Structure formats: C-alpha cells, structure tokens
Amino acid sequence: MFASPADFEPGMWFRTDNGGPALRWLGVEPVKSRFAGKRRVRVLVEGGVNFVTDVERKFQVIDWGVGR
Numbered sequence: 001m002f003a004s005p006a007d008f009e010p011g012m013w014f015r016t017d018n019g020g021p022a023l024r025w026l027g028v029e030p031v032k033s034r035f036a037g038k039r040r041v042r043v044l045v046e047g048g049v050n051f052v053t054d055v056e057r058k059f060q061v062i063d064w065g066v067g068r
Contacts, residue, residue: 004056008061041053
C-alpha cells in the first residue's frame with residue numbers, strides 16, 4: 001500500500017524507498033516553495049532525519065500485521 005504524507009496518521013510506519021529503513025510518521029509542517037505551483041511539506045519522522053518532499057509523493061506504508 002502507498003500513501004502521501006497528507007494521508008498518513010500519527011504513528012504510521014513507512015519507507016522512503018524500497019529496502020530503506022522503517023520510519024515512524026510524526027507529522028508534517030508546510031514549507032514555502034520558491035516555485036509557483038509546488039506544494040511541499042517537511043515530514044517529521046522518528047527513526048531517521050526529517051525531510052522535505054512534494055505533498056503528492058507516495059511512500060510505501062508498512063503493515064506490521066502482514067504474515068502473522
């Protein structure tokens with residue numbers, strides 16, 4: 001399953017790329033873009049470094065219950 005940062009809920013786990021470390025979503029902060037039409041957010045995470053991305057970018061959501 002994939003979701004954008006705007007779709008995440010507190011505590012959701014995700015990966016920024018295939019095989020990357022598991023990150024826990026803590027929230028987002030709006031970021032002003034110098035380019036017209038760009039919507040960016042700063043993604044706040046636990047287990048990694050906060051980062052800025054396009055609000056529409058999709059990330060792999062980790063479902064820890066699969067396979068149990």
